[in-house]
Amino acid sequence: MIEKFWNKLTGSQLCKSIFRHGYEDTTRNRALQVRSNVFLHLHPVSVPEHAFKIRFTWCMGGITFFLFLVEAFTGVFLMFYYHPIPEFAYHDMKYLEFDIPFGIILRNIHRWAAHLMVFTIILHMLRVFLTGSYKPPREFNWVVGVVLIVLTFLLSFTGYLLPWDQLSYWAITVATNMMGAAPFIGHEGPFSVVNKYNDIRFVVLGSTEIGTNALLRFYVMHIIVLPAAAIIFMAVHFWRIRKDGGISGPL
Amino acid sequence: MTEHSLNSNVTRRGFLRIIGWGSFFVTLGILIGGTMRFLFPRVLFERPSTFKAGFPHEFDRKDRADENGVFEVYEKWKDEHSACLVREKNRIYAVHVKCTHLGCTPNWFADDRIFKCPCHGSQFHSNGVNFAGPAPRPLDRFGISIADDGMIVVDKSRVYTSKDFDKRGAYLNV
Numbered sequence: 001m002i003e004k005f006w007n008k009l010t011g012s013q014l015c016k017s018i019f020r021h022g023y024e025d026t027t028r029n030r031a032l033q034v035r036s037n038v039f040l041h042l043h044p045v046s047v048p049e050h051a052f053k054i055r056f057t058w059c060m061g062g063i064t065f066f067l068f069l070v071e072a073f074t075g076v077f078l079m080f081y082y083h084p085i086p087e088f089a090y091h092d093m094k095y096l097e098f099d100i101p102f103g104i105i106l107r108n109i110h111r112w113a114a115h116l117m118v119f120t121i122i123l124h125m126l127r128v129f130l131t132g133s134y135k136p137p138r139e140f141n142w143v144v145g146v147v148l149i150v151l152t153f154l155l156s157f158t159g160y161l162l163p164w165d166q167l168s169y170w171a172i173t174v175a176t177n178m179m180g181a182a183p184f185i186g187h188e189g190p191f192s193v194v195n196k197y198n199d200i201r202f203v204v205l206g207s208t209e210i211g212t213n214a215l216l217r218f219y220v221m222h223i224i225v226l227p228a229a230a231i232i233f234m235a236v237h238f239w240r241i242r243k244d245g246g247i248s249g250p251l
Numbered sequence: 252m253t254e255h256s257l258n259s260n261v262t263r264r265g266f267l268r269i270i271g272w273g274s275f276f277v278t279l280g281i282l283i284g285g286t287m288r289f290l291f292p293r294v295l296f297e298r299p300s301t302f303k304a305g306f307p308h309e310f311d312r313k314d315r316a317d318e319n320g321v322f323e324v325y326e327k328w329k330d331e332h333s334a335c336l337v338r339e340k341n342r343i344y345a346v347h348v349k350c351t352h353l354g355c356t357p358n359w360f361a362d363d364r365i366f367k368c369p370c371h372g373s374q375f376h377s378n379g380v381n382f383a384g385p386a387p388r389p390l391d392r393f394g395i396s397i398a399d400d401g402m403i404v405v406d407k408s409r410v411y412t413s414k415d416f417d418k419r420g421a422y423l424n425v
Contacts, residue, residue: 170355170370177354203290209297 042238050249056131057247060124064152065234067117071155072227074110082162084219086212089164114156121152133248141240144233151230158222161215172210172218176201300408302332304345306401307425310338317364321377326359334393334405335359337378344422345393345405346379352386366390380413389413394420 009015021032034040050056081100082092096103125145128134134142161172180186180201187199194200196208206213241247261269304327312322316339324346325336333356335346348366350357355370366375373384380389394409403423411421 173355174353174370198291206290206292207295207297212296213292 042235042242044242044246048246048249051247053250056250058123058127060120060127064117064120064124067113067120068230068234070113071110071117074106074113075223075227077106078110079223084162084215086164086215089162089215093163093165114159117152118156121149125149128248131248137244138240138248141237141244144237144240148230148233148237151226151233155222155226155230158218158226161210161218162222164215169210172214176205176210176214179204298332301404301406302328302334303398304328304334304336304403304405307343307397307403307423310336310343310403310425312338312340316340317377319364319376319378319380321364324359324361324377328405329356329359332405332407334407336403336405339378342422342424343395343403344416345395347391347393347407347410349391350386351381351388351390352384357390389416392416392421395423396420397423 010019020036021029023029031045034043034045078096081096081103083089093107096107098104100106128142128145157175161168177188180196180199181189182200183189184191184193185200186192187194187196187201192199196202202208204214204217205211206217310323310325316322320339322338322340325338326348328334328336329348333348335348337344337346348356348359350368350370350373352368352371352373355368357366357368357373357375359366364377366377366379368374368384368386371385373381373386375381375386375390378389379392381387391413392411394406394411396404396406398404409420411418415421
């Protein structure tokens with residue numbers, strides 16, 4: 001009877017629509033499984049044996065991607081309790097730490113994964129450099145990777161202000177004043193062509209001082225603009241690995 | 252050539268192409284320009300740039316000056332306006348308490364008679380002149396004047412750097 005039910009379930013149109021190809025272990029079927037799966041289609045159909053040599057790749061790109069997923073996942077949970085408003089932000093952070101069930105572990109996973117992501121992405125870049133994997137035909141993917149490391153730094157930077165404590169406030173004070181000293185586009189920089197109401201610092205802060213607008217802008221950048229950009233560039237990054245002849249390996 | 256043209260070598264097809272792509276790029280330009288403009292708000296909800304700091308006689312000098320000729324540093328307005336009023340023998344000026352290195356707020360240590368910045372350790376004398384740390388120049392000063400009602404008005408929109416400290420408006424004679 002169970003077998004009959006199972007056959008009816010797996011034979012239904014709904015099931016066939018979701019799981020389009022069975023478990024038949026043939027080269028053709030494995031290729032079809034990957035080709036028809038939206039999540040796996042960025043992944044190569046077959047993985048070369050050298051890809052599993054952890055001493056060559058360190059798996060640092062994969063770990064960085066995993067940490068990005070951790071950030072996205074825990075970040076959504078943090079958004080349930082965090083208001084990007086100066087009166088609330090610091091207290092929400094404390095509320096999460098001391099009163100929300102599992103809030104402290106959630107916040108700390110988000111925080112440590114962020115630190116770790118910067119660390120692993122740098123190690124990934126170092127590995128790619130040391131193994132010469134940036135060389136043609138992978139030179140474009142190196143550029144995409146540089147964009148991704150910059151996006152990671154910007155995600156860390158925008159996340160830094162959100163707890164709205166003394167450390168974040170003064171760190172962002174220092175960083176945005178450095179922007180104000182940028183050449184041409186900063187109001188205190190060399191060859192400045194702008195004033196303090198239309199320079200790069202003003203765009204980032206939405207104001208001439210760190211306040212309500214600045215917190216909101218950093219929040220919006222942190223939760224949607226930068227992650228969306230990172231997802232697009234990651235998709236290109238992974239796709240390019242396939243197109244450039246698969247993951248690089250020992251010669 | 253059978254196409255009609257009015258003293259021009261632009262063909263009908265070419266003309267339509269220019270119109271088509273032209274309107275595309277004009278629209279794109281307006282969209283990008285509008286998005287850029289959107290990021291610059293017209294109205295800012297910031298504190299007013301001037302504040303009144305009491306009557307001059309409230310700053311009567313104390314018994315003795317320190318080695319920089321400063322009698323007293325008043326930090327009553329520091330939290331709200333990031334300004335300290337400084338009394339010298341014959342004048343009062345408003346020091347902008349914002350580190351000239353990267354903009355943190357130095358603390359005033361009344362016992363040591365110095366400002367110290369918590370971020371990177373710059374130090375300033377009681378008159379705002381830097382003597383240690385990475386700060387490149389003395390603390391700036393705000394414009395200061397007497398209002399019609401006789402009170403001292405500090406104008407934070409007028410900022411004087413060290414080369415302009417002796418200009419009119421950077422200090423108040425008392």
